[in-house]
Amino acid sequence: MHHGFQLDTSVPDYNGPLSPLDKTAFRKSIPVLGLRVPATQTGSILKSEVARKYLVGIPKVRPVVPDPSAPDDETQRLVLLGLNREADIPQEFLKFLKAKGDDFDFVPYELILNYDHWTASEILQAILPKELREGAPTGFAATGHIAHMNLNEEYLPYKHVIGQIFLDKNKYIRTVVNKLDNIDTRFRFFEMEILAGEQNLVVEHHEADCRFTFDFSQVYWNSRLHTEHQRIVDMLKPGEVLADVFAGVGPFALPAAKKGCAVLANDLNPNSFKYLTQNIQDNEVTETVRASCEDGRDFIRAVFSRVATSPFPPYMGPKPSKTKARKLEKEAKKSGSAMPHDDWPSTKPVLPQSRNTIDHFVMNLPDTAIQFLDAFRGVLVSHSLRPFYYKMPMIHCHCFTRELQQDEAVQDIQRRVGEKLGHPITEDVSITLVRSVAPGKDMYCVSFRLPSEVAYCVEAPDGRISKARDTSTFVSVDQLD
Ligand SMILES: C[S@@+](CC[C@H](N)C(=O)[O-])C[C@H]1O[C@@H](n2cnc3c(N)ncnc32)[C@H](O)[C@@H]1O
Numbered sequence: 001m002h003h004g005f006q007l008d009t010s011v012p013d014y015n016g017p018l019s020p021l022d023k024t025a026f027r028k029s030i031p032v033l034g035l036r037v038p039a040t041q042t043g044s045i046l047k048s049e050v051a052r053k054y055l056v057g058i059p060k061v062r063p064v065v066p067d068p069s070a071p072d073d074e075t076q077r078l079v080l081l082g083l084n085r086e087a088d089i090p091q092e093f094l095k096f097l098k099a100k101g102d103d104f105d106f107v108p109y110e111l112i113l114n115y116d117h118w119t120a121s122e123i124l125q126a127i128l129p130k131e132l133r134e135g136a137p138t139g140f141a142a143t144g145h146i147a148h149m150n151l152n153e154e155y156l157p158y159k160h161v162i163g164q165i166f167l168d169k170n171k172y173i174r175t176v177v178n179k180l181d182n183i184d185t186r187f188r189f190f191e192m193e194i195l196a197g198e199q200n201l202v203v204e205h206h207e208a209d210c211r212f213t214f215d216f217s218q219v220y221w222n223s224r225l226h227t228e229h230q231r232i233v234d235m236l237k238p239g240e241v242l243a244d245v246f247a248g249v250g251p252f253a254l255p256a257a258k259k260g261c262a263v264l265a266n267d268l269n270p271n272s273f274k275y276l277t278q279n280i281q282d283n284e285v286t287e288t289v290r291a292s293c294e295d296g297r298d299f300i301r302a303v304f305s306r307v308a309t310s311p312f313p314p315y316m317g318p319k320p321s322k323t324k325a326r327k328l329e330k331e332a333k334k335s336g337s338a339m340p341h342d343d344w345p346s347t348k349p350v351l352p353q354s355r356n357t358i359d360h361f362v363m364n365l366p367d368t369a370i371q372f373l374d375a376f377r378g379v380l381v382s383h384s385l386r387p388f389y390y391k392m393p394m395i396h397c398h399c400f401t402r403e404l405q406q407d408e409a410v411q412d413i414q415r416r417v418g419e420k421l422g423h424p425i426t427e428d429v430s431i432t433l434v435r436s437v438a439p440g441k442d443m444y445c446v447s448f449r450l451p452s453e454v455a456y457c458v459e460a461p462d463g464r465i466s467k468a469r470d471t472s473t474f475v476s477v478d479q480l481d
Pocket residue numbers: 186187188219220221222225245246247248249250251252266267268269272294295296297364365366
């Protein structure tokens with residue numbers, strides 16, 4: 001049961017300037033009673049059920065403090081109570097103390113709460129005018145050291161103070177930004193304004209055991225895609241080759257490489273390319289990830305012959321962790337051998353062949369990725385490529401749809417993909433809801449095996465489809481629907 005005494009711990013109303021915030025204005029003095037006790041008794045008092053009912057009980061406030069009248073006296077302590085008048089002390093508590101002996105007395109104590117005591121939301125509520133309190137921002141998304149949010153217009157006059165409070169109250173945050181509504185239509189990064197903290201938008205962010213560095217104001221990054229990145233990487237088998245058409249700074253490419261895949265990662269944004277290159281180095285996957293900076297369509301058309309003429313080396317099995325590698329090195333030194341012969345890099349590759357074909361494409365540019373699919377028409381027409389592809393690559397293509405019913409969304413996506421390829425997709429097709437991006441707009445990923453009819457078809461420069469000579473697998477796209 002509560003003892004019925006309530007201390008007023010609410011944040012004092014704030015009337016000071018918004019910029020800079022006057023933090024001293026939040027100082028609040030709360031008179032309470034201290035129970036002076038021998039230091040040896042504090043433990044048993046704090047544990048007692050009766051006494052616990054009357055302790056100060058304010059979150060983050062320690063109930064036992066040194067006695068201010070004798071701060072150096074180690075033998076005395078004050079136990080702070082949630083009462084401020086001796087007359088209010090209940091009989092049951094006095095009885096409890098009496099039973100313990102005579103060494104107790106009550107003294108007035110000034111408990112001070114300040115800016116650091118209250119949560120960001122509590123401080124914000126005290127600052128904002130009444131009409132803005134209800135819808136006030138309650139949190140933010142964090143990427144590396146940056147907190148980012150999307151403030152509604154009515155909060156803009158308070159943007160810097162909001163930034164300041166979030167900065168003060170979160171020790172991992174060093175910069176607070178407001179994302180403006182302008183998104184760069186081509187490269188998908190947001191315009192943003194720094195509200196508080198360091199003027200530094202280059203973040204270091206960790207996802208899937210990889211370290212990503214990038215300038216948040218120059219490249220695309222969305223931490224909400226984490227599970228989608230993971231889902232796609234889970235579909236890849238170690239040793240396979242992935243072509244990432246819209247790679248950004250590498251959230252598919254690098255985890256895939258760590259898993260043992262070889263990756264061709266492309267992005268048209270020169271800044272994405274710059275950080276992608278840095279991330280490849282930082283994650284020590286330079287041997288298996290190749291970065292490029294070109295239009296997705298050109299990349300798709302070039303990448304098949306690129307990997308055929310410069311294959312990736314055979315897959316050597318999982319790379320040992322750094323600690324394991326160090327241990328192996330030590331053991332090797334001890335035993336005098338160059339490298340332990342039965343471990344990585346093994347003399348016997350897990351997959352003996354060099355890797356000259358592509359197993360998967362990922363195309364995460366949901367606004368327009370489907371528009372790029374026609375680039376696959378005829379990609380394997382060249383005679384030199386044909387013998388390599390006894391199995392067509394899988395394509396994982398992200399897209400949006402306005403069809404909110406799953407069945408209709410699936411039909412809509414399948415139709416649009418088929419139209420762009422010039423051939424229906426039938427093999428290994430799966431269509432997965434990734435997330436709802438806005439009211440009335442869902443993001444999906446359609447996975448399918450590239451129809452060989454598309455890869456082997458020939459398109460004349462004037463757009464007419466004609467039959468590729470001497471190939472039995474050829475089907476003209478005209479004949480297909
Ligand atoms: C939605 S982001 C995805 C980035 C990354 N794959 C991820 O999951 O975070 C799309 C990327 O495509 C890049 N991009 C846009 N248009 C492109 C094009 N025509 N060719 C290649 N890349 C393009 C953008 O710069 C951006 O990095």
